[in-house]
Amino acid sequence: MRLHGYYRSSTSYRLRCALELKGLEYENCPVNLLESAQKDEAFTSRNPFGSVPMLETDSGDLAQSMAIIEWLDEAYPDRPLLPSDTGDRYVARELAYAIATELHAPLNLPVLKYLKSEYGQSQEQIGEWYRHWLARTLDPLETRLEQRDTGDFLFDAPGFFETVLLPQMYNARRFDFDFTDHPRMVRVEQACLALEPFRRAHPDNQPDNPEKATR
Known part of the structure; x- marks a missing residue:
């Protein structure tokens, strides 16, 4: 498989x-979002969404990260990301999709660029926008974790939820x-970052x- 993506996406x-x-x-396979490489005709001919990631597989070029992750769990059932219990699967999806559906759209790069170019917002104002929408979803998500009295992970090991949480926290800290x-x-976050797959x-x-080249 070949993953077409951007390191900070x-x-x-x-x-x-x-x-x-x-x-x-x-x-x-890096795709430079700062140079709008994802909008090149060569890329959009394979992924008309013009977005990353795209996963090149024997089944074709797959787009939309959440759909790809669920596809991976079905196509490669070893080391499942979603738990076997129906109720637990719902919980993992509820929390992961809260992040994916409520936060990605208003906080992705095209929106932030639009706020600056079309509305003349300063970087400070864009930061306020970013933190406002983060809090609206991350606050109730924290409450959900407290209600479940979670430990290092949502369940016994990291999976579907953690794969979505860690990147959002990385961007939030930025x-x-x-x-x-x-x-x-x-x-x-700390428990995941101690594990080699997340590193x-x-x-x-x-x-x-x-x-990376300068370190």
Whole structure:
């Protein structure tokens, strides 16, 4: 498989987490979002959404990260990301899709660029926008974790939920979101980052991270 993505894209990051947790081999094929490479005709002819990630597989070119992650769990059932119990599967999906559906759309790069170019918003104002929408979803998510009295992970091991949470927390920290009131979320993050699959998936360790070459 070949993963076409961008090192700092939360959707690419979540798919890397899923692939690493499942122990699947893949080739990393960087797509530079800052140069709008995802909008090139060569790319959109294969992925008309013009977005990352795209996973090149024997089944075709797959787009939309959440659909790809669920496809991976069905196509490669070893090391499942979703639990076997129906109720637990719902919980994992509820929390993961809260992040994926409520946060990605208003906080992705095209929206932030539009706020600056079309509405003249400063970087400080864009940061306020970012943190406002983060809080609207991450606050109730923290409450859900507290209600379930979670430990290091949502269940016994990291899976579907953690693959979506970690990238969102990474981006949130880039915009100075305060996680003081989200201790359970931070506990999950720290437990995941101690594991090799999450370290391999981290943006710091991707070949297209420009800072990697200087370290």
